[in-house]
Amino acid sequence: MNLFTEIRSLVVGALETMQSEGALPGGLVFDNVTVEPPRDVAHGDMATNAAMVLAKPAGMKPRDIAEALAVKLAGDARITSAEVAGPGFLNLRLAPGLWQAVLRAALTQGEDFGRSDLGRGKKVNVEYVSANPTGPLHVGHTRGAVFGDALASLLDFVGFDVTREYYINDGGAQVDVLARSVYLRYLEAHGATVAFEDGTYPGDYLIAVGEALMAKVGDAYVDQPEAVWLAEVRSFATDAMMELIRQDLKSLGVEMDVFYSEKSLYGTGRIEEALNALDAKGLIYEGVLEPPKGKKPEDWEPREQTLFKSTEHGDDVDRPVKKSDGGWTYFAPDIAYHYDKISRGFDMLIDVFGADHGGYVKRMKAAVSALSDGKVSLDIKLCQLVRLYKNGEPFKMSKRAGTFVTLRDVVDLVGSDVTRFVMLTRKNDAPLDFDFDKVLEQSKDNPVFYVQYANARVNSVLRKAREAGIDVEDATLAAADLAQLDHEAQLAVAKKVSEWPRLVEIAGRTNEPHRVAFYLFDLASDLHSLWNRGNDQPDLRFLQEDDPSATQAKIALARAVTVVISAGLGILGVTPAEEMR
Template identity: 75%
Template sequence: MNLFFDIRVAVIAALDEMVSQGVLPAGLDYANVAVEPPRDPLHGDMATNAAMVLAKPAKAKPRDIAEGLAEKLAGDGRIVSADVAGPGFINLRLDPGVWAEVTRDVLKSGADYGRSALGQGVRVNVEFVSANPTGPMHVGHTRGAVFGDALASLLDFAGYDVTREYYINDGGAQVDVLARSAYERYREACGLEPAIREGLYPGDYLIPVGAAIKAKYGRELLEKPEEDWLAELREFATEQMMDMIRGDLASLGVKMDVFSSEKALYGTGRIEAALQRLEDLGLIYEGVLDPPKGKLPEDWEEREQTLFRSTQFGDDVDRPVKKSDGGWTYFAPDIAYHWTKIERGFDLLIDVFGADHGGYVKRMKAAVSALSEGKVTLDIKLVQLVKLFKNGEPFKMSKRAGTFVTLRDVVEQAGADVTRFHMLTRKNDAPLDFDFAKVLEQSKDNPVFYVQYAHARVCSVLRKAQEAGWDMSDARLAQAELPAPWHPAELELVKKIAEYPRLIEIAARASEPHRVAFYLFDLASDLHALWNRGNDVPELRFLQEGDEAASSAKIALARACAVVISSGLAILGVTPAEEMR
């Protein structure tokens, strides 16, 4: 049950009736007609902008449309009143029985309440994290991992067919550096002093890799030149690092559906095939780029290059796909990789990048648009950095220095649930501070605690009711005689519950899972407010001493709230708390 959707259907039906009666012209576009909570709750339960958005195309005064529409809506049995306000907004008040039906629907639907068919099975590939396989994941990767995973869950809940994918960047020079760094740890495992010179990865995380190399090869690599062991250790160390990364992701509750390798694109003809596709479309040419704006880099020289006409698809300049030595630029395998996604039949591609990849957005979107001839959309989400604090002091991170804060460090200190929820308390492209003291604080100022506490409170009520021998199953509560009229505090809570299906669709359309976190905080606030009102107004208490029927009516509302909290937390990848410790 999506109450806002259902009432919008009633609004559209009333508009169609006005069209059939000649009051409105045919062919009006209803796309921008909305039914939403009013800005001021005192104005009603819902509001529609229908008259305002249709006035210009209908060549009519918005208030005239609104008055005719309000008259028709007033005839709907669910609508008690439809009042025209201001220049043409319509405020709606619903029959109290409607809210009882919302509560029952939540209890009957359970975890499926709010699930949407918005996506209509559209196939979406969400690629996220995709960190270089040169070490464990650090806190900077954590936010991208949480955001990508929550976005995938949100889209799945909204009816999309979602695949989570990790792109292993194992085709570049950094993997050679990894192999050389692992070799030094191998020498260390053999009792020699490691020569961890500048440019190698000095982190202790490579010590077990060195031991694993010794366990496999003994001492035989010590006497061999680099060209004899580099390729083999590159693959071995990469596999070791990917095992570590999979473990890091698992500690955060993230599980990928697909791992794709950049290295697998080389020597297989896939890069050539993707670029041939672009060449067949007339989008590859030999040319000379204009010099970059501002101060020229010392190594810049004017030379002919193999270029992709990315400017034809909104990019600032055309992009080289081949180096002067004939090798591929880093852009070429990325083009090929996205071509494989298109070939796999995805309708929508979403890439989650770090904020430092902002300059890469236009060229990548241009490549996908060109490769698919405009049939597949690429949406790139940039995730800003996380500023990590501990004891009031910022943590510094340096992957090469080996002093970075790992994802595991954060999860071990804060817990996966706290980490995930807090990472979603800001929009992905807004900076985020992660203060260990604040995220573990048990107060209203800590949103994850506040939401978890609301769910735990409902669970405690259910336990007490069950201890009294009362049947408080969802099936039983769905049959309870619910109050009419509702107390204002109860009404506020059930109205917020009714917003959940609408919120899911809004968040999914915008690819913004943080909206779910914000909503859950507001819902928890309404539950806590009702709970606290019960301290002064005994008839509002969820447990009515010795009265099972009255308690069932109250607990049904509380339980419906808990169902929605649990559902929203599942999207965020957070476990609902049954008790607070």
């Protein structure tokens, strides 16, 4: 039950009636008419911008439209008052029975409350993490993993057919560096003294891989030239790293549907097929690019290259796909990979990248637009850096040096639930401070604790009610006399619950799962506020001695809160707390 959608339909219906009566001209489009919570709760329960957005196309004053619309809406039993404010905003107050209906819907539908068919079953591919298979995932990957996984769950919740995908970057030179690093650990396992030079990875995580390689091949590669062992060790090391990455992701509660290898694009004709598709559209040509900004003329050597006309699809400059020596650029396999996604029938593509990939956004969108003739959308979400703190001091990481903070380090220190929730307490494109001490604090300043505490508080009330012999099954609570919930603090909680279906649709439409975390914190705050008022006003307490009817009504409200918290935490990948310890 989306109460905001229901009231918007009422508003649009009233506008259409005004048209039929000649109070509004015909031909108006109501797409931009919204109904939303007012900025100030004192102004009402909902507000509509109808008069403001229709004034210009209707050739009328906003207040004139608003006043006429108010008269129409006031005649509906669901509206107790419709008041014009400012230049033409319309504030609405709703009948109490609507809030009761919302609570009953939450109790009846359970964690399906708020689900919608926004996505209409469209196929969406969410690609996230996609780290080079050269070592364990670090904390930067953790944020992308949490964001991508929560986004995938959010889209599933609002009706999309979601595929979670990991792109294995195993086609570049960094995998050869990994192989050489593992070979050094292999020699070390045989008792040799080795030195990590030329950019090889010195991390201890490769010790076990080197030992496993020795167990597999014995001394077959000792003192052998690189040509003998490189290909085999590269494959062995990549498999070992991907198994480590899978286990890291599992510790965070992330499971992928597809692992796609970049290497599978090379030597298989797939890159050529994708570029031929662009060539057939007249978008591939031989040319010379202008020097990059900031390059001095004497530093620039113009070279003819194979280029993609990405500027015809919104990019700033055309992009090379083949170098002058005949080798592919990094962009070419990425084009082929996205062409493969399009060929698999996805209606929407979402890529979750690190902040350092900002320069890739326009070219990648141009490629998808060109390859799909604009039929497949691509949204690229950039995740900014995570700054780690412990004991008031910043944590540093350096993948090359082997001293980076891994995903597993974070999960082991604070747990998967805390890690996931905290990673979503900022919008993805804003930097995030992760303080190991603060995220474990039991205070209002810690959002994950505050939300979990609200859920645990309600569960404690449910346990006490059952011990007192009061029936608090959801079906019974849904049938309770909810008209008893008439205090402003109780109604504030009910109104916040009613926002959930609207909020989750907005989050799904904008691909912003952090909105769910923010909403859950606000909902928990309203519940805690009501709870604390019960300390001074006994009639607001959830358990009312000698009055089972009042108790059931009040617990129905609290239980509706936990229904929404459970659904929201489920989207975030967090397990609701039954009790706090």
